[in-house]
Amino acid sequence: MSYTPILATLGLTSVLLMPPTSAQPREYPSEHGTLKVSQLVAGLEHPWSLTFLPDQQGVLVTERPGRLRLVSLQGELSEPIEGVPAVYARSQGGLLDVALSPEFASNRWVYLSYAEAGDGQYAGTTVGRGKLSADKRRLEGFEVIFRQLPKLSSGVHFGSRLVFDRDGYLFIALGENNQRSTAQDLDKLQGKVVRLHPDGKVPRDNPFVGQPGVRPEIWSYGHRNQQGAALNPWTGQLWTHEHGPRGGDEINIPRAGKNYGWPLATHGVNYSFLPIPEAQGKAVEGTEAPHYVWEKSPAISGMAFYDGERLTAWQGNLFVGALAGQALIRLELRGDQVVHEERLLEQLDARIRDVRQGPDGYLYVLTDEGNGQLLRLDLQPK
Known part of the structure; x- marks a missing residue:
C-alpha cells in the first residue's frame, strides 16, 4: 500500500518505507527490565526539542x-x-526550544526560542510566539515577546529552555554566551533564568523589580x-x-533572587585543564551549591x-539526555534528592538532545545528528 497520495493531501511526507508501528523495536538492557526502542521518525536535521499537541x-x-515540523x-x-x-543557524545557534501555551486549546499559541542575529557580529536568544493554524501548516501572527540583551554570542551558549509553571508564568533558561562574567551582571540577561507573563510582560513580584540598574x-x-x-x-x-566547563555539569532548583555561582564557583576547569581564573572554588559565600553535580561532564541536554x-x-x-x-x-529521587543514577541507551551510540513524557505514558x-531520530521508549519489566 502506498501512503504518498494520502499524506500529500495532509501536507505530510513519510520518511519511512513502512509505518514504524510495524517495525520490530530494538531492545537494550536496563536495571528494571528490557528497554524497547521504536523509531517513530528519522531524517531530522539536528532536532533540538519536541512538544505534544x-x-x-x-x-x-x-x-x-530553522525548521519546525509536525x-x-x-x-x-x-x-x-x-x-x-x-x-541565526551557526555553531550552536538556530531554532531551539518549543512549548505550547497552557491555554493552547483556546488560543493555539506556540512558543519558540531561537538564536537571533544582532546588528553586528553577535547574536542572542529570542523568544516569540505564533498561532498554529487549524491545518497545522503555519504559525500565524508570530511576535517576539523577549530578547536576551545585549547580544553577545559569537555562536555558542544560547541555552535555552521554556517552561510554564502552574500559575501560567513563563520561565526562560538562558546561557551566558560564553561571556563568563555576564552571568553575575544584573544589568544583562546572560546566564539567567527569567520569569515573564505569557505576553512577555514582567510580573510585579519578580525579585529584582524596581531595583536601579537591574x-x-x-x-x-x-x-x-x-x-x-x-x-x-x-x-x-x-x-x-x-x-559546566570541563566537568561540573549541574542540576539546580532556581529560587527567586538567588545566585548559582558561575563563574565564581564551579566543579569544572578550563578546556585546557587549567583552573578558571574567576573561580574561587566549588563553594563561594553568597552563592547556591548545585542540587546535583557531575564531576565528569556528560554534556547534558533535555530533561523530563x-x-x-x-x-x-x-x-x-x-x-536527562547526554550529548x-x-x-x-535516569535519576531516582527520594523527595528532591537524587539517590541513584543509571545510564540507558549507551549502546545506541547517539547523542540524546531531548527527552519528554508523552501523553500515552511512553518516553x-x-x-x-544530521540524520536525527524521534524514538519512543517502552519498558518490559523483569
Missing part, C-alpha cells in the same frame, strides 16, 4: 537549521511549518549554559540543568520528570 494530533519538533504518532513527517522566524525579568542568575528545564509535577518547582502510569518501574524518576556521554540518564527522545 493535545488529543493525539502529533508532535512538534524543532530542527536547529510528526504524526504514526510516523509521518510534515513539510516545514510556515511562519517560523529567521534564525533587569526586572531576572528570576535567578549565575548560570552557565542551561539546556534543560522542567517543572516538578509533585512540587510545582522549576528544575534546570546546565553545562516521569509521572505516567505505563512505565511503573520508572514512576517518580527524572530523565558527549551518549546516553539517557520520547530526540537524537542530535
Whole structure:
C-alpha cells in the first residue's frame, strides 16, 4: 500500500518505507527490565526539542537549521511549518526550544526560542510566539515577546529552555554566551533564568523589580549554559540543568533572587585543564551549591520528570539526555534528592538532545545528528 497520495493531501511526507508501528523495536538492557526502542521518525536535521499537541494530533519538533515540523504518532513527517522566524543557524545557534501555551486549546499559541542575529557580529536568544493554524501548516501572527540583551554570542551558549509553571508564568533558561562574567551582571540577561507573563510582560513580584540598574525579568542568575528545564509535577518547582566547563555539569532548583555561582564557583576547569581564573572554588559565600553535580561532564541536554502510569518501574524518576556521554540518564529521587543514577541507551551510540513524557505514558527522545531520530521508549519489566 502506498501512503504518498494520502499524506500529500495532509501536507505530510513519510520518511519511512513502512509505518514504524510495524517495525520490530530494538531492545537494550536496563536495571528494571528490557528497554524497547521504536523509531517513530528519522531524517531530522539536528532536532533540538519536541512538544505534544493535545488529543493525539502529533508532535512538534524543532530542527536547529530553522525548521519546525509536525510528526504524526504514526510516523509521518510534515513539510516545514510556515511562519517560523529567521534564525541565526551557526555553531550552536538556530531554532531551539518549543512549548505550547497552557491555554493552547483556546488560543493555539506556540512558543519558540531561537538564536537571533544582532546588528553586528553577535547574536542572542529570542523568544516569540505564533498561532498554529487549524491545518497545522503555519504559525500565524508570530511576535517576539523577549530578547536576551545585549547580544553577545559569537555562536555558542544560547541555552535555552521554556517552561510554564502552574500559575501560567513563563520561565526562560538562558546561557551566558560564553561571556563568563555576564552571568553575575544584573544589568544583562546572560546566564539567567527569567520569569515573564505569557505576553512577555514582567510580573510585579519578580525579585529584582524596581531595583536601579537591574533587569526586572531576572528570576535567578549565575548560570552557565542551561539546556534543560522542567517543572516538578509533585512540587510545582522549576528544575534546570546546565553545562559546566570541563566537568561540573549541574542540576539546580532556581529560587527567586538567588545566585548559582558561575563563574565564581564551579566543579569544572578550563578546556585546557587549567583552573578558571574567576573561580574561587566549588563553594563561594553568597552563592547556591548545585542540587546535583557531575564531576565528569556528560554534556547534558533535555530533561523530563516521569509521572505516567505505563512505565511503573520508572514512576517518580527524572530523565536527562547526554550529548558527549551518549546516553539517557535516569535519576531516582527520594523527595528532591537524587539517590541513584543509571545510564540507558549507551549502546545506541547517539547523542540524546531531548527527552519528554508523552501523553500515552511512553518516553520520547530526540537524537542530535544530521540524520536525527524521534524514538519512543517502552519498558518490559523483569
